[in-house]
Amino acid sequence: MNDSPAPSxxxxxxxxxxxxAVRLGLLIALLGWCLTILKPxxxxxxxxxxxxxxxxxxxxxLSKRLGNRKGLTASLIVTFFLLIILIxxxxxxDSLLEGISHLREAYNQDGHLIPPPPESVQxxxxxTKPLVDIWTLAANSTQAFVLQYKEQLGDVAKHLFxxxxxxxxxxxxxxxxxxxxxxxxxxxxxxxxxxxRVFIRLIGTRGQEFVxxxxxxxxxxxxxxxxxxxxxxxxxxxGFFIAGVPLAGLWAVISLVLAxxxxxxxPVVIPLIIYMWSTSDALTAGLFTGxxxxxxxxxxxxxxxxxxxxxPVPMLVIFLGxxxxxxxxxxxGLFLGAVILSLTYKLAQEWITPQEDxxxxxxxx
Numbered sequence: 217m218n219d220s221p222a223p224s225x226x227x228x229x230x231x232x233x234x235x236x237a238v239r240l241g242l243l244i245a246l247l248g249w250c251l252t253i254l255k256p257x258x259x260x261x262x263x264x265x266x267x268x269x270x271x272x273x274x275x276x277x278l279s280k281r282l283g284n285r286k287g288l289t290a291s292l293i294v295t296f297f298l299l300i301i302l303i304x305x306x307x308x309x310d311s312l313l314e315g316i317s318h319l320r321e322a323y324n325q326d327g328h329l330i331p332p333p334p335e336s337v338q339x340x341x342x343x344t345k346p347l348v349d350i351w352t353l354a355a356n357s358t359q360a361f362v363l364q365y366k367e368q369l370g371d372v373a374k375h376l377f378x379x380x381x382x383x384x385x386x387x388x389x390x391x392x393x394x395x396x397x398x399x400x401x402x403x404x405x406x407x408x409x410x411x412x413r414v415f416i417r418l419i420g421t422r423g424q425e426f427v428x429x430x431x432x433x434x435x436x437x438x439x440x441x442x443x444x445x446x447x448x449x450x451x452x453x454x455g456f457f458i459a460g461v462p463l464a465g466l467w468a469v470i471s472l473v474l475a476x477x478x479x480x481x482x483p484v485v486i487p488l489i490i491y492m493w494s495t496s497d498a499l500t501a502g503l504f505t506g507x508x509x510x511x512x513x514x515x516x517x518x519x520x521x522x523x524x525x526x527x528p529v530p531m532l533v534i535f536l537g538x539x540x541x542x543x544x545x546x547x548x549g550l551f552l553g554a555v556i557l558s559l560t561y562k563l564a565q566e567w568i569t570p571q572e573d574x575x576x577x578x579x580x581x
Contacts, residue, residue, distance in 0.1 A: 259548060260389060264396030266551050267297075268404065269431050270438040275401045286402050294398035298391060305387060308465040312380075331355060331495045426559060432528050433558045437538050437551050440523030440531075444515060445475035451511045452481050459496070459504040461488055475515075476547070478539055482512055529558045 254261075271293060279289040332355035333348055340348065354361040362369060400407055408427075415423030449472040456464035467488065471481040485508045492501040523531045534554045541553015 260393050260396060262548055262552070263390065263393035264400055266434055266438075266548075267394060267397035268400040269434045271397070272401065272404060272431075273435075275404070286404070290398040290402040293401065294394055297394045301387065301390065301394075304468075308469055310465070312463075312466060334494055426562065429528050429558060429562055430555050433534060433555050434551055436523055436534050437554045439525075440519055440534070441478070441538055441550060442476065443522060444518045445472060447518065448475050448481055448511055448515050451514070452485060452508070455504055455507045455511065456488070459492060459500060461492070476550075477542060480512070480515060485512060529561050533557055533561050 251258075275289055275293055278292070279286050282289055333351050350361075350365075353364065412424055412427050415427050417423070449468060452471050453464065453468040455461075456467055461467060467484050471484045474483060475481055489501075489505050489508055492504045496504075520531065523534055534557075537554035537557030538550045539553070541549030541551070541556070543549070545552060
């Protein structure tokens with residue numbers, strides 16, 4: 217057997233390998249520890265970055281008009297966004313309290329919870345009879361309706377309160393994210409340079425191009441998905457309030473959520489159209505129906521236009537990334553999914569394109 221020791225020339229390499237492994241292990245442990253500490257704040261930081269990137273063009277323009285006073289500009293933008301959030305929240309809370317008060321009064325007085333069904337329900341298909349019976353019971357006696365469907369109403373109430381609690385926590389987190397975004401806007405120049413250096417270290421000399429791609433993708437999602445959702449909800453809410461729909465604030469919030477998750481406002485608007493035809497005069501119901509159809513159709517026009525206008529990648533890539541990201545990781549996935557898929561698409565395009573074609577396209581004309 218050959219028991220001779222390993223050549224001395226191999227010992228330095230072995231020592232270096234052990235040192236590298238130890239350093240990598242310590243680095244991974246340190247990064248994991250940092251992520252554990254920052255985990256509660258990561259969603260807030262992500263939202264802060266998204267809001268800051270989306271509002272930076274407006275921030276930059278306003279800052280120049282105010283003499284490049286970035287702190288003042290960031291404070292004004294934060295105040296503006298907080299007012300946009302808090303005012304609808306106050307209106308929604310008032311609408312909910314009014315609705316709860318109405319339900320409690322109707323129950324105590326055993327009055328009419330909802331208007332009775334019209335005579336035209338007799339012509340409805342037989343399959344709708346259970347629904348008509350429930351409608352009639354609720355219209356005739358609130359107490360009898362509550363007693364008969366006590367368990368179902370209890371489950372609905374529990375789910376509703378849990379949902380409202382989740383919405384409240386989400387609003388609070390969003391308020392904190394807006395404040396974080398204001399701080400990021402105030403230091404946007406130094407922060408942007410740091411992000412650009414990170415991309416250059418990861419990707420190379422074209423890191424600045426991918427930073428611009430990330431910023432543009434976030435703004436495209438804000439315009440094409442959130443912007444359209446807000447526009448559609450505002451238009452639908454105008455119809456709710458003008459037509460006198462009960463609990464209009466609640467339906468507006470539900471419409472906004474459904475529009476953001478790309479379900480659309482149809483599940484709210486269509487039942488309300490049926491309700492208006494059953495309880496209102498023909499003129500009011502007809503005007504509400506026409507306005508609602510306009511609101512439903514406008515989504516198909518605005519979304520492709522805003523998503524595709526000025527997009528650095530095909531509109532379908534952004535749309536699939538936003539929807540897939542939302543399904544995979546929740547609301548913040550609307551942005552993360554679109555950014556990740558756009559960056560991957562761009563990297564794949566760079567890899568597929570022959571080097572000589574890249575040199576030709578990069579050559580000055």
